[in-house]
Amino acid sequence: MKKYIGCSYVYCAALLIYLLSTGLATAAPKAHYSWCTEAVHLGMEQQKDTIPTKEIIIEKLDEVTVEQRKKGLQKSYFEPKNVVTVNAAELLKAACCNLSESFETNPSIDVSYSDALMGAKQIKMLGLSSPYIQFTEENIPTIRGAAQTYGLSFIPGTWVESIQITKGVGSVANGYESMAGQINTELKKPFSEPLLFVNAFASQGGRQEFNTHWNTSLNGRWHTGLFVHANRRIEAMDANGDGFMDMPMGDQVNLMHRWQYTDTEKGWVGFATLKWLKDDKEAGQMDSQEGLMGGQPLWKSITSTERLEGAFKLGYVFPEMPYQSIGLQGNLSRHVQQSTFGQKAYDMDHISGYANGLFQSIIGSTQNKFKAGGNLTFDQYEELLNGSEFRRRDYSIGSFFEYSYDNLDNIGLVAGVRADWHNQWGAFITPRLHLRYNPWTKTTLRLAAGSGRRAANIFTENQNIFLTNRLLVLENNAGPIYGFDPELSWNYGGSIRQTASLGSIGLDLTLDLYRTQFKDQVVVNWENPDRLSFQPLMGSSYANSALASLEIDIPTHWEVRLAYKMDDVKTTYDGNLVQRPLQPRKRAFAQLSYQSTPNAAGAQWRWDATYHGVGSQRLVANVRNPYGGYAPSYHLVNSQLTKAFSKTLEVYVGVENATNYTQENPIIAASDPYNPRFDAAQIYAPVFGRMGYIGMRWTLL
Amino acid sequence: MKKIILYFALVFATGLYAQKPAKTTLEVKGNCSLCQKRIVKATLSVKGVKWAAWDIPSDQLTLIYDPSKADLAQVEKAIAASGHDTKNEKAPKEVYEKLPACCLYRDGGKHVD
Numbered sequence: 001m002k003k004y005i006g007c008s009y010v011y012c013a014a015l016l017i018y019l020l021s022t023g024l025a026t027a028a029p030k031a032h033y034s035w036c037t038e039a040v041h042l043g044m045e046q047q048k049d050t051i052p053t054k055e056i057i058i059e060k061l062d063e064v065t066v067e068q069r070k071k072g073l074q075k076s077y078f079e080p081k082n083v084v085t086v087n088a089a090e091l092l093k094a095a096c097c098n099l100s101e102s103f104e105t106n107p108s109i110d111v112s113y114s115d116a117l118m119g120a121k122q123i124k125m126l127g128l129s130s131p132y133i134q135f136t137e138e139n140i141p142t143i144r145g146a147a148q149t150y151g152l153s154f155i156p157g158t159w160v161e162s163i164q165i166t167k168g169v170g171s172v173a174n175g176y177e178s179m180a181g182q183i184n185t186e187l188k189k190p191f192s193e194p195l196l197f198v199n200a201f202a203s204q205g206g207r208q209e210f211n212t213h214w215n216t217s218l219n220g221r222w223h224t225g226l227f228v229h230a231n232r233r234i235e236a237m238d239a240n241g242d243g244f245m246d247m248p249m250g251d252q253v254n255l256m257h258r259w260q261y262t263d264t265e266k267g268w269v270g271f272a273t274l275k276w277l278k279d280d281k282e283a284g285q286m287d288s289q290e291g292l293m294g295g296q297p298l299w300k301s302i303t304s305t306e307r308l309e310g311a312f313k314l315g316y317v318f319p320e321m322p323y324q325s326i327g328l329q330g331n332l333s334r335h336v337q338q339s340t341f342g343q344k345a346y347d348m349d350h351i352s353g354y355a356n357g358l359f360q361s362i363i364g365s366t367q368n369k370f371k372a373g374g375n376l377t378f379d380q381y382e383e384l385l386n387g388s389e390f391r392r393r394d395y396s397i398g399s400f401f402e403y404s405y406d407n408l409d410n411i412g413l414v415a416g417v418r419a420d421w422h423n424q425w426g427a428f429i430t431p432r433l434h435l436r437y438n439p440w441t442k443t444t445l446r447l448a449a450g451s452g453r454r455a456a457n458i459f460t461e462n463q464n465i466f467l468t469n470r471l472l473v474l475e476n477n478a479g480p481i482y483g484f485d486p487e488l489s490w491n492y493g494g495s496i497r498q499t500a501s502l503g504s505i506g507l508d509l510t511l512d513l514y515r516t517q518f519k520d521q522v523v524v525n526w527e528n529p530d531r532l533s534f535q536p537l538m539g540s541s542y543a544n545s546a547l548a549s550l551e552i553d554i555p556t557h558w559e560v561r562l563a564y565k566m567d568d569v570k571t572t573y574d575g576n577l578v579q580r581p582l583q584p585r586k587r588a589f590a591q592l593s594y595q596s597t598p599n600a601a602g603a604q605w606r607w608d609a610t611y612h613g614v615g616s617q618r619l620v621a622n623v624r625n626p627y628g629g630y631a632p633s634y635h636l637v638n639s640q641l642t643k644a645f646s647k648t649l650e651v652y653v654g655v656e657n658a659t660n661y662t663q664e665n666p667i668i669a670a671s672d673p674y675n676p677r678f679d680a681a682q683i684y685a686p687v688f689g690r691m692g693y694i695g696m697r698w699t700l701l
Numbered sequence: 702m703k704k705i706i707l708y709f710a711l712v713f714a715t716g717l718y719a720q721k722p723a724k725t726t727l728e729v730k731g732n733c734s735l736c737q738k739r740i741v742k743a744t745l746s747v748k749g750v751k752w753a754a755w756d757i758p759s760d761q762l763t764l765i766y767d768p769s770k771a772d773l774a775q776v777e778k779a780i781a782a783s784g785h786d787t788k789n790e791k792a793p794k795e796v797y798e799k800l801p802a803c804c805l806y807r808d809g810g811k812h813v814d
Binding site: 320321322323362364365366367408409 | 721722724738741742745748750751752753765
């Protein structure tokens with residue numbers, strides 16, 4: 001529960017300040033406080049707390065008055081789900097610049113490159129890559145279908161207010177697609193944002209970014225905000241001398257306009273958000289004067305994406321019954337990608353619609369709560385791959401019921417079930433269970449189990465398949481989606497968390513153990529050097545993940561995080577159950593953070609250094625290693641120093657990949673990109689070496 | 702499945718059409734967030750109480766309850782039995798003395814931590 005404090009905290013504090021300033025608070029303070037939280041939960045977080053809301057507000061206000069140093073990663077004692085909240089302070093530690101890079105300071109999520117050319121970062125959780133993680137933006141499913149590969153890079157980091165990472169299956173209220181976990185992103189709200197914010201960033205790699213947010217109040221109830229992001233990479237660089245750019249050149253313009261309505265007296269809260277994005281990338285061989293390389297045309301890749309999205313939310317809290325509310329939300333988007341990869345061409349047009357209605361109330365008292373509702377989804381995919389057309393229309397209708405129990409002490413439970421009907425696969429039930437037990441005050445045990453299901457959009461989710469000249473084979477089994485059945489998995493696991501103190505030093509030890517077992521899966525088989533096959537799962541496929549992490553809080557300036565992780569991720573390829581390629585079995589993580597005490601004007605130093613140890617990864621057979629093999633283990637270090645001159649101006653400098661570790665010869669057959677053995681997808685380490693950067697943030701309150 | 706739907710329909714209906722709940726405020730002595738948890742738990746243990754919140758600075762307990770089911774005297778008794786004084790009920794000495802140090806509100810002066 002405590003983690004939700006993070007996201008509604010700013011909002012409620014701002015509302016409170018506003019109410020106090022308008023004198024409303026003195027008229028009826030209690031009702032306003034509680035509506036505030038309820039409204040927040042209703043509008044933005046369906047995963048509500050399980051103890052009375054007033055208590056949360058008080059905790060929050062206490063935090064404000066004593067000005068405790070807020071931890072960047074927050075975990076809860078009370079929430080039955082295993083959730084880690086990444087707050088704004090933590091997000092500032094990451095070098096840059098979009099959501100995919102926001103996880104580099106967090107041991108729960110692994111970040112790696114998916115190929116040697118496109119610069120896209122992919123994330124993994126519990127050993128499974130992002131298609132198996134359900135992304136939601138303010139609890140509306142997002143980064144699905146066409147947006148799967150590059151979607152994380154389409155959410156600028158400065159727009160993000162907080163992130164909630166749920167390990168194991170998520171809430172049934174968000175749908176059936178969560179398999180390994182759920183990542184919810186809360187964007188900044190016009191209500192609580194300063195009037196003007198400006199951020200600029202430049203790196204050695206020729207990357208430049210610019211962000212500005214403008215937010216204002218129109219009257220007491222209406223607030224609006226305009227968010228503008230632009231980035232570009234203008235230098236073609238080839239540090240490893242293989243003739244290919246190490247990072248794509250390109251530019252992106254990304255706009256968001258938000259409206260927020262809050263009527264605390266009547267209990268209404270609403271949001272309307274409109275987003276538009278245009279992104280262009282150019283990757284491939286460096287330009288040469290004659291436009292040829294070795295007598296062949298240059299191998300180039302051009303990817304152009306345009307996305308338009310609108311979303312709304314409407315929430316109503318019954319004024320006489322602050323524990324009862326109704327929420328409606330909807331989203332409509334169109335995502336168009338046009339791309340070429342050497343001689344290959346791939347176009348994708350994805351139209352998606354989503355609507356969700358939710359009623360929440362109590363049974364008897366707030367110890368027993370429930371949520372019930374239904375949703376509709378619609379997805380239309382039109383793809384063109386080298387002249388072959390793939391068209392599909394998916395729609396589903398579903399209803400869910402989620403019951404939560406809290407004895408207000410040491411036991412909490414969330415039990416949810418949903419029933420859906422999908423036009424491609426018929427009717428199915430998705431059950432999910434989360435338990436929390438505190439045997440002693442500083443110990444939290446959690447257990448979770450549940451199923452998840454999804455349609456694998458095989459091309460758009462695996463765009464690194466276009467960066468090889470292997471023969472593409474679809475070994476389908478007459479299923480409904482590219483000939484495949486939907487993917488189905490069961491996830492079960494749990495965690496133990498123990499906090500302790502050594503004098504004034506705070507210790508927080510967490511052990512997570514999870515297993516995801518696939519019943520149906522579309523397996524991407526790279527084992528044969530000449531072929532790339534999509535196959536239905538024949539045999540076993542699972543991901544076991546164990547994470548031990550220790551956070552040490554040394555008052556008043558230092559924080560240390562240590563973590564060790566083992567991912568046993570095995571899939572049956574051609575009858576052999578083996579570790580999935582390019583998946584490290586072991587990872588180590590360490591982070592040291594320092595912050596000085598801010599003076600009256602807000603001047604402060606902040607510094608952090610992050611270490612990643614990446615264990616060896618299995619490599620598939622190729623022309624270089626005919627029998628496969630293992631990549632060497634390696635170490636990465638990032639560091640950042642921030643100087644806040646005042647509450648309104650900050651400058652930061654940093655370095656990524658400080659030890660300058662790169663993969664030697666990342667592209668197989670780079671000298672001959674039209675050779676069938678050409679393969680730029682076998683990436684286990686960074687392609688780009690040490691990179692320094694500098695940036696500034698300026699706020700007008 | 703049918704049972705689930707029926708149950709859902711029933712709960713939904715009772716949620717919407719049940720008798721309008723009443724809201725009231727009581728003074729309850731206490732200090733800190735531990736007290737808060739205990740007071741809320743004791744309040745909700747009384748049948749018919751739907752929602753409760755206790756405000757640390759003002760000592761005010763706000764509750765929403767079903768007047769046909771809940772008895773406010775019962776609420777005060779339950780709170781006192783958990784160790785906190787109300788207007789009409791005093792906590793037994795032996796219960797009060799077992800409260801954690803931060804909750805000992807009778808020593809005068811409010812201390813939140």
